Amino acid sequence: MLSKFRIRGRLFIILGLNIALIAIMGFVAFFMATSINGKLSLVLGRDLPGTAVLLEADRDLHQMLLAERGLLLSVPGTAEYDNNMKSYRENMEQADSRLKKFIAVSFSEEKKELVDQYVRDRAAWEAVSNRILELRARSTGEASPEAVEMAITDGAAKFDIMREHINKLTEIVDNDAKDAGQEAAAAFERLKLILAIITFGSIFVGGALTLFISNGITGPLGRMIAMLRDIAEGEGDLTKRIKDQSGMETQELAEWFNQFVDRVHNIIKDVAHNSSQVSMAARTLLELAGNLSSSSGSMTGTSNTVAASAEEMSANMNSVAASMEQFTVNIGTVATSSEEMSATITEISVSTGKAKDITGQAVAAAGKASVQVNELGCVFRSKLTTDSGGN
Template identity: 55%
Template sequence: MAIRFGIRNRLLFLVGIMIIFMGAVVSFFVYQASGTKNQMIDKVGQIMNADARDKIMVATTNMAASLGSAVEGMTTDSERVATISHLINNIRFEEDKSGYFFVYQETICRVLPTKKELEGKDLGGNKDVNGITYVLEMSKKAHAGGGFVEYVFDKPGKGDQPKIAYSMMIPGTDLWIGTGVYIDNIAEAQAAVAADLESAAARSLTIAMSFIGAGFAFLVLPLTIFLIRSIITPLKRMIGMLKDIAQGEGDLTARLKDTSGTETQELAEWFNKFVEQVHGIIREVAGNSAQVNQASTGLLDLATNLRGASSDMTAKSTNVAAATEEMSSNMNSVASAMEEFSINIGTVATASEEMTATIAEISQNASKAKDITGHAVGKATEASRRVDELGVAAREIDKVTETITAISSQTNLLALNATIEAARAGEAGRGFAVVANEIKELAMQTARATEEIRDKIQGIQGATGVTVSEIQQVSQVINEVDSIVGTIAAAVEEQSVTTRDIADNVGQASQGVQEVNENVSQAESVTRDIAKEVASVNEASGDIAQSAEAVQASSESLSGLARDLNAMVGKFRI
């Protein structure tokens, strides 16, 4: 549901916006006044700081000039320091007597009226709480022609307070003089000024808010109430008259009356013109609604008759369609069965052809296997013969090695005898002994080599025997395989003849099934044509029935509309 935001609320909203705007303006001026106050406080601080600087600079400058004149012509530092101490020891200024002069030579204290015990000491390392070596800084400023140094120093009765000092050289000497003032009074003065300004601003704000509140209470609020009433009251009066027309008996002869001379009077005049136009339209509708009612009644009767005829036609065509559908279903079943039978026959024929080809391939492979086994038998026999020859050759080699072994043994004996004879011959037989020893070594090597050859020959003989035995077993297996392959080849040949007969019979059956399937397809096509024609008739009957229903529905709707129009027109007083 939409939120109602009427004219009264809009005017009140406008007044609220004005109040918020005035509050924003007042807040802005308060903010500006606060900024101005802060600027004034800062300005006061700057003025007082500048005044303090000017004061101590003038005092130090005058005192330095006076002291320079006083010590002029003195030749020793002690005379100058004594004179200066006598002149400045009792000088105090500021209301609290916190101002005084002090004299240093570089960073060595020469005259310090407030703490005599520090005179003669080097205070260059003294620092304040912020780490500033204030004596050293003032010495630098003095030697640079004079300058200010800000630091924190103990103030009697108040502890550490900010202080500003000025230092400069005393003319004609290597001494410098300085003085300083505490500037904590500047912060106190700023606080006092801030309090005065805040008090004045509060009084001004109170006066301004009083005037604004009085203006709102005695001017803005009454004027707003008057404007709201001057707008809302005529509108409420007009709304009341419109309710009388809307909630009454629909008296279109009634008219709004407003002589206020405002926009509401113009609105009432235009509304009266609108009601006059509606009055004329309602009179015309009342005249035509009766004719519409009569026409809708006749159209409803016609639609009822047409719907009955179309229902009879639909029933008859439905019976024909049912019979045709049943016949088509039977033909479809027959066609499906024949199609499935044809597929099965084709599958059997294909399988028979594949089996025939497979059997032929098996027959060829069996023949090849028979040839291969026969060839393998021959090769095995040849291998057995070769292995036998290898055994014979090995035995012959074994005999040769035995002969070589015997020869090497005899050679070894001869070499031993020769060695003995050479030893008997003494020095003359030494060369012969060397040769005999070499022959002995060769005979021993020959014996070892012959022994190795004999071992290998024996290994060959053993392997040859095993090989011959295995070749004989292989030959026996190959002969058995050859016999089995021959049996398989004969059986495959017989199966090939039987398979060819089956394939021929299956081909004839497949041809007959195809002829039957063609006849069934033709019958099914004729059945489908009949079904289409019956469906067309049924569809036409359905269209007629739907049209009749639509006409009947339109007639009923038109009749209802006519009744509604009569009822609506009856509500108005015309």
């Protein structure tokens, strides 16, 4: 199934499964912890306070009984008698107050029934106790035999019946606390078992998937590494290709790597071809070097001939230098004649300027004469016209 997925998809599946298992583990842990917390809350918030209240109420009842016995043994009007009476009433009020607290923190139908029975039996005991105290208050000396008899018989029996309800309530509360503790312990054991199963399952599934995917990745990579090692050690066969049909990114990597090897192979073939051409060119250059070596001898003879010709040319250049000196002297003579010619040309220029002025005056006179001739022509034409009209 996983073979259809690429590496990214496989990693996503692994991480998704791990996240799902962690989420399940967290949900189970939260649910079980909430259940355990609820059980412990019942024990700490209901059962233990209820037990403490019942124990205190039972203590108050015993204090009432002791105060009643103290009243029988003390003489009315004395401080001892008054203290016993005060203790009797205070413990009665405390017992009532603690019973109300118990009802507030721990209450059920079973407990309600016992509380109702306790209230009825306590009323019966208080009636007997009040009768005993009334008989004791009538006698100024020792307690009357009737009061003592009633206290150790009917009063004690009713007290035991009333107190038995307290004992039953305490036992029920203790059992509730024990049951809640056992349920919390069982929930904790279940939580440990579930967490252990999920943990080992996550380790097994994650390990198996990781091993499977790592093999799918490292296999093609190992073949690439072997091929590169073969190339690096100088024994590379560039005709080999990596085959990977996994459909993962390693297949794409193998395809691109094969294209790279193809290009390198083609480059090496081109280099080999160019190397053969370079070898042929080197042989041609070697032949040319031989020809140049054979030609260097004839070039040496020609150089000697050129040297002789150069000496002859040097002699001719000396003759030319002498002729140039004579030419320089002639040039000086020509320069002197040129200066004289320049002065003559200057005089001619002055004369030419004067001739120009005279020519300008002649042109002006000729223009004036031309105007006068034109006027005479016009008069002559007018005259001819007039004469032609008279004839």
